Amino acid sequence: MHKSGHTGGYLLVWTAISFLFLLPQGLFRVSVIGYILGIPLVMVPDEDQSFPLATHRGFSHTFWFALIFGAIFFIIGLKMSPTLAAIGASIPPVYLFFIGFVIIITHIFLDSHTPMGVKPLAPVSEKQYSGDISSNSKLWNWLFYVIGIVGTIVAIYYYFFVGI
Template sequence: MFPPGHYGMALALYAVVGALVLRRGYVRDALSGGAIVLAYTLFPDVDGKLEFVVHRGVTHTLWFAAAVGLFCVLVVASDLRGRSGRSAVAGACWAFFLGSFAVVAHLAADLLNPWGVMPFYPVTPALYSLDVVRATNPAANYAMLAGGLCIGATAWTLAHPAGARASLAVRLYRRLRGEVAVAE
């Protein structure tokens, strides 16, 4: 798939996770987690910029998903040092999950086209493909993006905690209109 299709698939799949995190009351973690998944979902296509790596080879495997997860743990490692043991482990697990989830979402989108993916390469060269749509189909890519946005917005609406504060934009709008006092 092209970037819009990958973003749509990542949004659609992360909507489930984000809704569960939102339901627990972790609004900031749900939003930042979604941003991280979107930021890393195109990472497997780095192979297109490297001459010595075959496209849809090693970067389109579950091993690469684990490597990206470990990379995300290393990125947040300095922040985790100041936390208690349990909190640091939870933060490391969350970072690993988000990084590897982004790559798995990418693989799921590539699974839809005839070229498929080899998720267990080099252990087995088995190719998996659902052969639903060609990756070069712009209508399919933008339909996936629109679908992902709709699923994400629906998940946000259904899972957002009732007692949560209004967003900054909404609070500023209300303040400018004089509907709310300064200390909301």
């Protein structure tokens, strides 16, 4: 998948999580932060292509990387908690862990539908998950992008104007 496909896929997943779980619990701030962090960071796993010794769709496309990424968000949340609380913008670090984890898992899930596939549990399991959607498919990348944006707009409209 390209950036447009991953962004749209993330929007779709995060909108569903926000609408079904976060917003009904009054966690509006967590929902918004998930959008703010997720959209620019959804391509982090593909940064493995920037490192000559790294294998594309290697460690950065595993469940373990998602846990580490979430843990980094958790630690940053712990360190920033006093500052955020002082300005009235606190968010429990566990939610930041969840956001970081979902960002990476969404990327991996989308890549699991391409012919190259992923091995999300490597090195514990070498089972590869793959599908038939070409990473370069303009149709699929734009379809995910448009559906993600439209789904997000519909959810925002429903939240603010219709109510949950």
